Every structure is written in C-alpha cells, then in structure tokens.
Amino acid sequence: MRVILSIAKTHLLAKPKQSLVAMLGVTFGIGMFVAMVSLMSGLNNFTEELTMTSSPDIHIYKDISEPQVAIIEQLNPEGVNFVHHPKPKNESQKIRNAFQIAELIRQDPDVLGAAPQLSSQVFYNFGPIQLNGNIAGVDILEEDKLFDLSSKMKGGEIAGLLTTTNGLIMGSGLAKTLSLSVGDNVTVTTPDGVTISLKVVGIFQMGLGEIDNIRSYANISTVQKILGKDQAYITDINVKLIDLYQAKAKAVQIQSIFGYKAEDWETANATFLAGAVIRNIMTYSVSITLLIVAGFGIYNILNMTIFSKMKDIAILKATGFAAKDVTGIFMTQSLVIGLVGSVLGLILGFVLSYLLSLAPFDGGDVIAIDALPVSFDPLYYVIGIVFGVFTTAVAGYMPSRKAGHVDPIEIIRGI
Amino acid sequence: MKEIILETKGINKYFHEPQTFQVLNDINLKVFKGEFLSLVGKSGCGKSTLMYLLSTMDTDYKGVLEISGENLTGKRADYLAGFRNRHIGFVFQFHFLLPEFTALQNVMIPALKLRKYPESQIRKRAMEKLEMLGIADQSNKMSSKLSGGQQQRVAIARALINDPALIMGDEPTGNLDSTNSAIVFDIFRKLTRDFGQTIIAVTHDDDFAANSDRIIEMSDGKIVG
Numbered sequence: 001m002r003v004i005l006s007i008a009k010t011h012l013l014a015k016p017k018q019s020l021v022a023m024l025g026v027t028f029g030i031g032m033f034v035a036m037v038s039l040m041s042g043l044n045n046f047t048e049e050l051t052m053t054s055s056p057d058i059h060i061y062k063d064i065s066e067p068q069v070a071i072i073e074q075l076n077p078e079g080v081n082f083v084h085h086p087k088p089k090n091e092s093q094k095i096r097n098a099f100q101i102a103e104l105i106r107q108d109p110d111v112l113g114a115a116p117q118l119s120s121q122v123f124y125n126f127g128p129i130q131l132n133g134n135i136a137g138v139d140i141l142e143e144d145k146l147f148d149l150s151s152k153m154k155g156g157e158i159a160g161l162l163t164t165t166n167g168l169i170m171g172s173g174l175a176k177t178l179s180l181s182v183g184d185n186v187t188v189t190t191p192d193g194v195t196i197s198l199k200v201v202g203i204f205q206m207g208l209g210e211i212d213n214i215r216s217y218a219n220i221s222t223v224q225k226i227l228g229k230d231q232a233y234i235t236d237i238n239v240k241l242i243d244l245y246q247a248k249a250k251a252v253q254i255q256s257i258f259g260y261k262a263e264d265w266e267t268a269n270a271t272f273l274a275g276a277v278i279r280n281i282m283t284y285s286v287s288i289t290l291l292i293v294a295g296f297g298i299y300n301i302l303n304m305t306i307f308s309k310m311k312d313i314a315i316l317k318a319t320g321f322a323a324k325d326v327t328g329i330f331m332t333q334s335l336v337i338g339l340v341g342s343v344l345g346l347i348l349g350f351v352l353s354y355l356l357s358l359a360p361f362d363g364g365d366v367i368a369i370d371a372l373p374v375s376f377d378p379l380y381y382v383i384g385i386v387f388g389v390f391t392t393a394v395a396g397y398m399p400s401r402k403a404g405h406v407d408p409i410e411i412i413r414g415i
Numbered sequence: 416m417k418e419i420i421l422e423t424k425g426i427n428k429y430f431h432e433p434q435t436f437q438v439l440n441d442i443n444l445k446v447f448k449g450e451f452l453s454l455v456g457k458s459g460c461g462k463s464t465l466m467y468l469l470s471t472m473d474t475d476y477k478g479v480l481e482i483s484g485e486n487l488t489g490k491r492a493d494y495l496a497g498f499r500n501r502h503i504g505f506v507f508q509f510h511f512l513l514p515e516f517t518a519l520q521n522v523m524i525p526a527l528k529l530r531k532y533p534e535s536q537i538r539k540r541a542m543e544k545l546e547m548l549g550i551a552d553q554s555n556k557m558s559s560k561l562s563g564g565q566q567q568r569v570a571i572a573r574a575l576i577n578d579p580a581l582i583m584g585d586e587p588t589g590n591l592d593s594t595n596s597a598i599v600f601d602i603f604r605k606l607t608r609d610f611g612q613t614i615i616a617v618t619h620d621d622d623f624a625a626n627s628d629r630i631i632e633m634s635d636g637k638i639v640g
Contacts, residue, residue, distance in 0.1 A: 320500020
C-alpha cells in the first residue's frame with residue numbers, strides 16, 4: 001500500500017509546523033517519563049543496594065517478645081483461665097550452639113555465608129556526654145565476606161581488629177561526632193554499668209546515616225568480655241544468600257529447623273519497600289497523565305486535519321479508495337507522529353537523565369552521595385516507546401475511523 | 416445490437432429528512448457502450464441523486480443497478496470502492512484535485528491504488544493522458560497553482576487513468592468559461608468516438624446537452640424524455 005504511505009507522508013510534510021507540534025507533545029511526554037522513571041528507579045536501586053549491603057538477607061535471633069503460653073494454660077487447658085498482663089521472665093537472648101548452627105547453614109549451597117555475632121546497646125563517652133549507640137561483636141573476616149566491609153573503610157584496616165585485643169572499628173558519623181580518629185581511645189559503658197576503654201583501629205562508612213552514626217564493630221570475645229558473658233554467647237546470626245530473592249522461603253525453612261526467629265530482608269525493610277512502590281506509582285501516574293495530554297493533542301490535530309481534508313477524502317473515496325484505505329492514511333500519520341515523537345522522547349529522556357546524573361546532590365547525614373543516582377536500564381526506554389506508540393495509536397484511531405466513514409456524496413453535493 | 420453497459424430496474428429512492436419524500440420514482444434506464452448521455456432537468460428534479468446512485472457511491476435505494484452485466488445492488492462499500500477504481504471515472508464541477516500533489520501525481524493516484532502496472536509505467540501513462548488533454552507542460556506544477564480550466568482537464572485525465580468503461584460528470588463544464596467548456600466537450604466527444612468509452616453527464620448547459628448523443632430529461636424524480 002505504497003500509495004497510502006505516500007499520501008500520508010505528503011499530508012504530514014504539507015503542514016510541517018502542525019506535525020511538529022503534535023510530535024513534540026509525544027516527545028515531551030516520553031522524555032519526562034524516561035527521565036522520571038530513570039531517576040526514581042535509580043534512587044530506589046541505590047537505597048535498596050545500600051540497605052542490602054548493610055543488612056543481612058536473613059537475620060536469625062531469639063525472639064523473646066513472642067507471646068508465651070502461661071503455665072496455667074498448660075496445666076488446665078480445659079478450664080477458663082485468667083492471666084493479667086503477663087511479662088516475659090528474665091530470659092537470655094543467647095542462641096544455643098550458634099557456631100554449629102552457622103556452620104550447618106554455611107553448608108547449604110544457596111548460602112553465601114553465615115556470620116554469628118552478638119550486639120549490645122552501649123554508651124560512648126564523649127567527655128561528660130554519653131552518646132547512645134551499639135556495638136557488634138563479629139568475626140571480622142566472615143563479616144567482610146558478607147558485607148564487603150574492607151571496601152567501606154575510610155581509615156585503618158579491618159585486620160587491625162585481629163591484632164588488637166581491645167580494638168574497635170567505628171562508623172564514620174559516630175567517629176566524627178566523638179572527634180575520634182584511628183589510633184584514639186574511646187570509653188564505652190554497657191547497660192549493666194561496665195565501663196571499658198577501647199582503641200579505634202578503623203573507621204567505616206556504609207553510606208547510611210542510621211548505621212554510620214551509631215554502630216561499631218569489635219571482636220566477638222571483646223563484646224563477650226564487656227557484657228560479662230561466656231565464650232558461647234551469641235545473639236544473632238546473619239546470613240547472606242547467593243540469590244537474595246530466595247530469602248523469604250529460606251527464612252521459613254531455617255526457622256523451622258533451628259527454632260529461632262529468622263527474619264528475611266523483605267520483612268525487615270517493609271517500610272522501605274512500600275516507599276519504593278509508592279514512588280513507582282507516582283512516577284507512572286504522572287507519566288501516563290503527560291501521555292494522555294499528548295494523546296489529546298494528537299486527537300485534536302488529527303481531527304482538525306481531517307476536517308480540513310474532507311474534500312480530499314471524498315475524492316479519494318470516489319476514485320476507489322475504500323474506508324480502510326482512508327483510515328489507513330490518517331492512522332499512518334498518527335503512528336508516524338507517535339513513533340518519531342517517541343524516539344525523540346527517548347533521546348530527550350536520555351539527555352535529561354544524563355544531566356540529572358551529573359547534578360551535584362548532597363545527601364547530608366542520611367545517605368552519602370554526591371550526585372543523584374540515575375538508572376540507565378534499557379527496559380524503561382522500551383516501555384517508553386511502547387507507551388508512546390500505543391497512546392498515539394489510540395488517540396489517532398477514533399478520528400481516522402471517522403475519516404474512513406465520511407460519506408463522499410454529502411461532501412461533493414454539499415458544495 | 417449495441418452492448419448495454421449500465422442498466423437500472425425499478426429504482427426508487429426516498430429522503431427521510433426532514434420528512435419522507437420520494438426523490439426517484441421507478442427509474443428504468445439502459446445506457447449503451449460508447450454513448451454520450453446528458454442528464455438534464457430543473458434543480459431538485461433528482462438528476463444528481465440519480466447520477467450518484469449510478470456511480471455506486473449512494474447505496475441507499477430500492478431496485479437493481481447493473482454495470483457491465485454485474486449486479487451491484489447490496490454489495491459492500493469496500494467492494495464498490497474497488498469497483499469504482501477499476502470501472503468508473505469521475506469529473507466534478509469543482510475540480511476536486513488533491514492540493515498538496517502535483518498535477519501528474521493527482522492523475523497517478525487512482526492507478527497507484529489499482530496497481531495494475533508498475534509505477535514507472537503508470538507515470539508514462541499519466542503523461543500520455545495529460546498530453547492528450549494538452550496540459551503535459553503543467554504536469555509538475557502543484558495542482559492548486561493551476562487555472563480552473565487546467566484543473567478540470569487534470570481531473571479528466573485522472574478519470575481516464577484506469578481506462579474506465581464509464582465516465583461520470585457532475586456538471587463538468589458548470590464552472591468553466593465557454594472556451595474551456597468547448598475544450599472539455601471536445602475531449603468527451605473524442606473519448607466516446609475514438610475509445611468507445613461511455614459518458615453520463617449531469618448538465619445545465621443546453622449547448623452541451625444538445626450536442627450529446629442522447630438527452631435524458633428528468634422531472635420530479637421521473638424520466639420524462
């Protein structure tokens with residue numbers, strides 16, 4: 001149907017300004033869509049990555065807040081029992097046989113690593129001021145395997161922990177507040193009132209304020225010592241999987257085997273994931289609105305074109321063009337507008353995304369970035385062009401169909 | 416015995432707006448091959464309505480229409496469009512060329528739609544038609560830049576491009592001065608005489624009608640002579 005294409009082309013070129021305006025509508029819509037989606041998913045990916053690198057895929061701990069069955073319920077299951085505001089008894093948070101459990105988990109082929117640790121709330125003494133924070137006793141080499149700690153060191157070495165008995169690797173935000181640098185000593189007070197002096201052998205920066213501002217790492221034995229616990233005292237096991245999306249199923253499995261609470265990252269970061277979903281909904285709804293506006297533009301312009309081409313349509317139909325041919329002529333025009341507009345939109349979107357990725361951005365204390373994170377995933381460009389062409393096809397179809405059903409006699413005789 | 420190219424049997428047509436009104440009343444008509452026919456009558460007598468009905472563009476009627484022995488009543492609109500493309504050429508009072516195209520392109524479009532010949536040959540044939548009508552020198556001008564008489568001749572060339580058996584004109588000279596009217600008439604004469612094509616033209620022009628082969632006069636939706 002080359003004649004249809006050539007008529008469509010002539011119509012488009014006969015009014016270049018009008019065609020260009022219609023095209024720019026689509027271009028702008030798609031461009032903004034690509035730029036917004038790229039930025040939003042860039043941010044989402046960035047924060048997700050941060051959370052992922054600093055939190056385990058599965059976190060195993062003893063959950064003492066789980067509701068406990070009162071003894072009277074066990075003794076008298078048939079009766080009506082009243083137990084008013086029960087409280088947990090003084091129960092140790094210790095995971096029994098933690099090292100053996102970690103070893104067993106490591107043998108699973110889906111598991112990248114399992115690191116036992118114990119953590120405690122502590123106060124960091126800064127002159128007369130006490131700063132709240134926590135300290136994690138870890139096997140530093142295993143921790144490095146899981147969270148790639150050595151790449152996040154801002155000063156000192158992780159190996160410093162192995163050679164120093166009372167060593168400490170401190171979060172960068174905390175170190176800054178306490179005005180400490182590598183080699184300095186800091187006094188730490190535990191909730192039980194024990195005070196101990198530790199030496200800063202390294203400073204790390206995860207990039208997330210909620211970690212960098214409160215956490216320190218020390219050897220397991222050091223933390224056991226300041227808490228006054230035995231050498232088997234472990235409160236947490238952190239597990240990293242090869243495929244992090246298996247975490248949910250794996251956590252259930254681990255919990256049923258070992259009887260300790262196993263929490264997967266999706267549950268632990270539910271608020272963050274909900275935020276990502278809401279951001280995506282906003283991005284797509286704004287983009288779709290832009291495209292609908294562009295679609296109305298195309299609808300209007302095509303309607304106007306068809307109105308001004310009534311005589312031409314009549315003559316085409318009189319000389320043997322069927323309704324579908326006439327519809328084809330105008331449909332081709334809207335698809336060309338849509339396709340060219342979308343491709344230009346992708347280019348615009350890429351340029352905008354690129355400029356955004358260069359824009360300096362200070363994440364402050366919350367996240368450590370110096371420019372906006374932007375995703376350049378080709379998928380968004382594919383979605384963009386499909387959206388663009390689809391919208392113009394829908395917007396163009398109605399006026400094109402109408403053009404196909406113009407009655408030539410009415411036009412020819414109406415003159 | 417002359418060959419019948421177009422025949423109608425008992426055609427009736429009604430307009431329903433604003434109220435029901437019979438525009439065509441029992442039209443029985445035979446048109447022979449090579450005939451130059453004029454359709455005359457006062458305004459509102461139904462002659463244009465009849466012509467558009469014969470042209471297959473109007474399908475809202477009762478009765479039977481046959482062209483070249485083929486019954487066209489009740490056929491689908493898309494089929495009729497293809498039929499017009501092959502068998503019927505149109506010349507209108509207001510030339511109706513596509514303004515964004517050159518004269519040559521206007522002539523070529525119905526043939527490009529038909530695709531009976533490759534494009535190079537269509538171009539050659541279109542030039543021949545324009546030459547026959549004496550406007551080959553205007554072939555590359557935009558059709559909107561041509562004078563009225565030239566436009567009408569381009570329109571005739573377009574009507575002829577697919578060698579239709581039937582050419583229909585709705586006041587083909589209605590908008591032309593006497594010189595150009597004479598030219599158009601001579602072309603029509605030549606087409607029927609030399610090429611055996613059939614022409615049915617609605618006209619108000621008495622000279623035009625008087626010089627044609629047969630005059631059909633209509634009054635109040637009936638053929639009266």
